[in-house]
Amino acid sequence: MDVDSNAEPPRGTKRKAEDGPNPEPGPRRIQALDPNVVNKIAAGEIIIAPVHALKELVENAVDAGSTMLEVLVKDGGLKLLQITDNGSGIDKEDLPILCERFTTSKLQKFEDLESIATYGFRGEALASISHIAHLTVTTRTKNSESAWRAYYEAGVLAPTKPGQGTDPKRAAGRQGTQITVEDLFYNVPTRRRAFRSTSEEYNKIVDMLGRYAVHCSHVAFSCKKHGESSASISVQAAASTVDRIRHIYGGSVANELLSFETEDSRWGFKARGWASNANFSMKRTTLLLFINGRSVDSTNIRKALDETYSHFLPKNSHPFVYLSLEIDPQRVDVNVHPTKREVNFLNEDEITLAICGHISSKLAQVDTSRTFTTQTLLPASTARGNSSGSPAPGTPRASAGSTKKTSARPYENNLVRTDSNMRKITSMFAPSGPTIVHLSSTSPAAPTPGDDSSGADADPRIAHHYPSGVAEYEVVDRESTTNWLKSVRELKEAVVDNSHSGLTDIFKNYSFVGVVDERRRLAAIQSGVKLYLVDYGRACFELFYQLGLNDFGNFGVIRFNPPLDLKQILRIAFDNEKGDDGHEHGDGPELDVAVEAVASQLIERRQMLQEYFSLEITPTGELCSIPLLIKGYTPPLAKLPQFLLRLGPQVRWNDEKGCFDTFVRELASFYVPEKLPVLNEELQRLQQHRAQEKGKGKEQAGSEGGEGEDDDTRARRTHIRHAIEHIFFPAFKSQLICTASLMQAGLIEVANLKGLYRVFERC
Structure with missing residues (x-):
């Protein structure tokens, strides 16, 4: 066999200076990627941030018939994401393939996509999470004697500790499923470094859960940070939609909502929801859009709503709209985005026009009065701030050609106190000196709710001294327990x-x-x-x-x-x-x-x-x-x-x-x-009178009276x-x-x- 002396040396071999440049390289061979690389690429398309992982888990929990969801978050979800539900649970026999790709109980053939009525259907969520995080699943069905706990790594069962078996272990637990995601993106350092703030990621989680808490009217939601006792979201299952909006987005928007409901058989849709009236506005449009129960975003619907409200709101003012849209599943294509964030449906322009026209008619019906919030300066504050008679800073001056001063003076009987810090009622009381106080030494046998008599002499070991400074609190690293009682x-x-x-x-x-x-x-x-x-x-x-x-x-x-x-x-x-x-x-x-x-x-x-x-x-x-x-x-x-x-x-x-x-x-x-x-005024006056008879001043008498x-x-x-x-x-x-x-x-x-x-x- 002849050896070509002009053949290209192996890659990585040093070349002498006199050697010429490499000849034109040939085409590279096509190779199949390693399955682990394929799964990590797929996981990066579906789980972009912790909020996307939690969204998939929330949708699975609601699909399982849960009526209560509790979410625990640590470091914006990068360190810990835990969701606990009381749904139907997962059979022990299904745990070995739970985190394999394209394993699902909601889809069997491609034609089922035309009538899909659940949140998840592709079977990629848990598989993607298991490739970029440590995943633990604890579940129990209604007929199971105990709960089962399984650990997953790269889509397959993994041992809890080295040397142990991979089979699911028995564990204590109530009916439902608890999924714990730890160290998200631990093996994708580039993606993990891209997150700038854990607080920002937590706010995204709260926003996403708030949307589902408004829409899922039969489900209770709770979300809190790890180590904190108070919850960022706490919505009861029996709360109405308006109460849910009030809890998540505040009373100012909940008090100015109007309900709407419309349908059209020609386009095969039904729409219902709540929209703010002309008395409420915000800096940005808040649109809670659900199509067939799935939280999605639509730029066309958002722009159409802004155009509708532009006839009723001032410039640069935007509405709040919660819209639940039910469309014939055969007209909707939900399989167009890896995170199911976007959907395509037929007759989008016609449906959008019909909904905006109905909301516009609702706004026109109630647009008989407007409420405007105004803030006026107190005359006394103006006099103190500027005694020269010139206008106060920030006050609009009259134009050069105007000769008559006019002012729009509101009716006093409509003035409303808007700032609780302007003046307290205690500033109107005359100052009074301290007096002697006697505490009761008995307490009733059966006090009414909120009543007490706390003047009993306390033992020195339980006597409490309240410091003048701020109390110091210690935050302990203790996981919150889930209560299903x-x-x-x-x-x-x-x-x-x-x-x-x-x-x-x-x-x-x-x-x-x-x-x-x-x-x-x-x-x-x-x-x-x-x-x-x-x-x-x-x-x-x-x-x-x-x-x-x-x-x-x-x-x-x-x-x-x-x-x-x-x-x-x-x-x-x-x-x-x-x-x-x-x-x-x-x-x-x-x-x-x-x-x-x-x-x-x-x-x-x-x-x-x-x-x-x-x-x-x-x-x-x-x-x-x-x-x-x-x-x-x-x-x-x-x-x-x-x-x-x-x-x-x-x-x-x-x-x-x-x-x-x-x-x-x-x-x-x-x-x-x-x-x-209370301060005993009669005793104080008596002490002052006695002090004056002894030649002491009134101020000194008041100070002596406070010794009690x-x-x-x-x-x-x-x-x-x-x-x-x-x-x-x-x-x-x-x-x-x-x-x-x-x-x-x-x-x-x-x-x-x-x-x-x-x-x-x-x-």
Whole structure:
């Protein structure tokens, strides 16, 4: 065989300088890619970001018939994505092929695409995720005796640890499926480095879940960050579409919605939804578009809606529209985008024109009045800011040719307080010096919800000093538990069923005026042109009761260092209780038996109390911690003995639903701020008179009169006043579901601006 001396040397061989350039290379041979490379390429087309992975998992959960979805996110989903549902589950026999490509229970032949009615159908989501993340699936069907847990790597079952088998393992779990995605894009470093901010990725996840929470009216949604107790999204299954929009997008848009519904058999579509009216606008169009139940985006429909609203809204103003479009499946092609973000359907222009025409007619019907928000400067503020008589900065000047000054002066009876920080009601009170305060040493045997009497002498070990600075909080790396207890779900649904929409609207759109009476726990708020008195004690009870149900099993912790003696605390509570004969309980065998009975009951149930309520009690009877319901507020620890004592006889321990209900109610009563003692004006005047007779000044007399209020009481008063304005009332606006009982006993209208002006006009 002859050897060609002019043949090209092997690739990588050094060439001498005199060697000429390489001749024209020949065509490269075509080779089949490695299956692992193929799967990673496919995964990069489907799972572009953590939000796309979660979207696929949410759609699978809804397809499985779930009525509750809970999502846990860490580092924007790159570190952890966990979704838990209560759907039908996955059979153990299907787990080995669960993460293989093109394995699905929703499609058998290509013709089925013409009538597809589910979210997923190609069987690529889990397969793609398993190639770029560590995937764990825990599932249980209705007929299975236990749950099964499987680990996947590159589309196939993988062992939990090296050397172990790959078969699914038995595990504890309720019906449904929990999918955990860890270290997303761990083997695609270029893609992982492309994400600039975990907060931005989390906001995308919240936006996507919010869209499905509005559309899936029968499904409860919950989404929170890992390590945080409060949820970014918490929607109950029984909530209406408007309530879901109010929770996700705010009350300002929910209060200005109009419903629409239209259909046309010629184009084979039905459309329904909610759209904002002419009184609401935003900087960008918010379009929640669902076609056959699938969240998609359509540039043509978005532009058509903007054009429709341009006739009703000012320039550069845009609407909010939730549109659910049902089209004959044979007219829709859903298999046009890897992430199913876009779909094609026949007669798109005709359908879009029909929907926009119907919305335009709806807007024209209600366009009889407009609401405009205006902000005016107070005359006193203008005088103080500019005493020279020249216009204040920012005030439009009259044109050079104008000789007459004109001003559009609004009617005073329509002026509405728009900024709660402009002036507080307390600024109108005359300053008064501190006085002596006597605290009661007894408490009622059966306080009403939100009522308390917390003046009992506290043991030095539970005496609490409130610092003047901001409290320090420690965030622990503890995974949130998933609660599927039917009893807790029924208690939450009972709160929603008893809700009062009118009162909820008042609390969603109020302006805080100030605290009126600290002894009776009354505060003033303004909503519209009406002034209300709110029993913030009862409102706090409703808030803490609902927080206790929402955060069930995931409470924060207030720790005692060193731990407190449970029996000693119970003895303090018994000492402050009066018997029927009016005599104080003293030491004796009856007291020891009562203390031992309550303590034994709590110690016996310590595991349940710690797991569900973060109330930690050691087997030897030491109280280590109590639950934390809301950050920034510390409950009155002088009420701790009474709270622990009432857990014995007042909690229905033998009934699951009754136990949780009564315990959370007692916890809410414990957290309600105590009634603060009022300043005794008569005692103050008497002290001032005596000081003046002795030749002392009025200011010195006032300072002497303040010696009756100790530092702890004064600090507690400051702590509660701050919590009322900056913690409780903002929580009322964002988290409280107002009930009918709160409307009956917790709110009273005291003034109506229009009515007051009619009275003044008659005078």
